[in-house]
Amino acid sequence: MSRARIAVIGGGIAGAASCIALAQCGVRPIWVAPAPTPDRDRIGETLSPAANTILANLGLAHLLTRPIHRAANTSFSAWGSDQLHERNAIVHLEGPGCVLDRAGFEHDLFSAALKCCATHIDSTVQRASLNGKNWDVTLTNGAKHSFRYAMDCTGRSSTLAITQGERHRADQLVAAHCFLNQTDTDIEPTPATLIETAKDGWWYAALLPGGRMVISYFSDPDLLPAGISRDFATWSAQVAKTRHIARWIDSAGFCLGDLPMLASAGTTWMTPVTGHNWVAVGDAAAAFDPLSSHGMTTALWMARQASHAICASQKGQTDALASYEAAVKKGVADFLVQRQKIYQQEKRFDGSVFWQRRQKNQI
Ligand SMILES: Cc1cc2nc3c(=O)[nH]c(=O)nc-3n(C[C@H](O)[C@H](O)[C@H](O)COP(=O)(O)OP(=O)(O)OC[C@H]3O[C@@H](n4cnc5c(N)ncnc54)[C@H](O)[C@@H]3O)c2cc1C
Known part of the structure; x- marks a missing residue:
């Protein structure tokens, strides 16, 4: 059994970005993440313009310049009307977002993160339990490890966080x-x-x-x-x-x-998203209706915020993780309001259970 100080669990956008952000603070984590399969199609390709700054702060702006991605200049929607309305990115102050080759983007992010971790374990956590001050985990490859601190980046399964908190659900989308x-x-x-x-x-x-x-x-x-x-x-x-x-x-x-x-694809969130020696990041903390098109951006943002909060708290800044917890909570609350407003714009399907559920924020 190995013992390590900080472990990042999960190999998606949140996990890879967490390894990179920790390394920026001088910490090289142990990373438990199944390697991505580059030729596998992956749904979710629209990266919002807000991601540009976060990627730049992570030293990853170059990832978007590869010709495998394209600028998200034009979108059309028939929402609240039969007619298609065109929206052009030219109206966004932050410029256009990006339509990603998602598998290619995750592969590049994964490669960048590999350079930032102390050890990479190509496996998944099968069982995890918090015993006193340590996380004891059993991997699907049979190995057992003990970690002092864990970042749960396991997506909607919240493999570690679920043992410590509760998952809430706004809908079953x-x-x-x-x-x-x-x-x-x-x-x-x-x-x-x-x-x-x-x-x-x-x-x-x-x-x-x-x-x-x-x-x-x-x-x-x-x-x-x-x-x-x-x-x-x-x-x-x-x-x-x-x-x-x-x-x-x-x-x-x-x-x-x-x-x-x-x-x-429903809107779900954990409470809490931090504990004495763990933090949840990305979908493991809060996953949003894809209507928002900001799941990936939020995962990148949370990875950076959570990593910096861990490093700050280890240097004695006692409120750093509480600030992260509060920011995630506010993000969820703001999104629920915004989600209801967007669904309320569609008034044509009187009596439809789907629209009623969202227009009343009915859980
Ligand atoms: C239909 C759909 C469309 C979407 N469209 C968009 C979009 O256009 N734009 C956008 O920004 N967002 C979109 N999203 C949301 C976006 O995909 C997620 O928010 C984003 O993938 C979150 O990244 P993550 O790393 O937190 O989680 P994930 O991408 O789920 O990654 C989790 C990682 O953890 C690994 N893992 C899981 N369990 C374990 C374990 N026990 N041990 C170790 N590793 C584990 C997984 O293999 C995976 O590598 C969409 C989502 C859906 C469902």
Whole structure:
């Protein structure tokens, strides 16, 4: 059994950014993280403009200059109206966000983090318990470790934090999503993002930098058509009901090929997000409805804030972690207000359970 002072658990954006931010404070953590699979499609590609400054502060601005990503200049939405409204990034003071090659971005971040940790363990935590002053963990590779301090960056599973606190849930939002290939390559599709509402949820489509398209239907588990992820006819019938997405798929020369995968996409958060010798970061602390398009940015922000708070508290600044706890709590509260306002803008589906649940912030 090894003993280490600070361990970062989880290999996503929060975990990698935490290793990098800790190293900036002179701390090289032990990192327990399964290596990413670069060729695996990963949903969630829109990086908000606010991430630019955070990445620059982490010394990672160069990651976005790679030609595998594209600027997020144009988006269209039919939200509260049948008509598509165009929004151009030119109106943002911070400039455009980015449509990422998500797998490529995570791979680059992972490589940068590897240089910052003392040891990388390519495994996952199977069991974790806080015994007195130490975290005792058993990994899926069978190894046992004991850590003095743990940063839980395990995404929505909050593997460590869940043993110390409670997860709250504002909704049960689920995403049925798939990636599309272009079948008519003579067409030059518009590099854009499109959002459209429906009676039982909302749709999202984006042209990805590599020339593929991702589409996603967001609804509640009890409102999804039965068998949507198992029966292609059910899925394609659902897509065909859309007013704009189906037309865009067709006119841009794409074709539905695969069944959708399902992913949890609800707004959930832990309380507390810090303890005597642990902190939760990224989705492990709070995960937001993807409508916000700021899950990745928040993960980067939390990683930096939490790492600096740990280092400050170890130097005797006793309120550093309490400030982080308060900032996360405020972020969740602000988001719940903003989320309700956005859902309230759609008034066309009178009597729809999906919209009622969100317009009243009904849990
Ligand atoms: C459908 C959908 C669309 C989205 N779209 C966007 C978008 O357009 N823009 C945006 O900014 N955000 C988006 N998000 C949110 C965004 O993907 C997340 O906020 C972000 O991935 C959070 O990063 P994370 O590192 O905290 O968690 P994750 O990305 O979930 O990473 C967790 C990591 O921990 C590892 N792990 C899990 N359990 C263990 C364990 N027990 N031991 C060790 N390692 C473990 C996992 O393998 C993974 O590497 C979307 C989310 C969904 C569901």
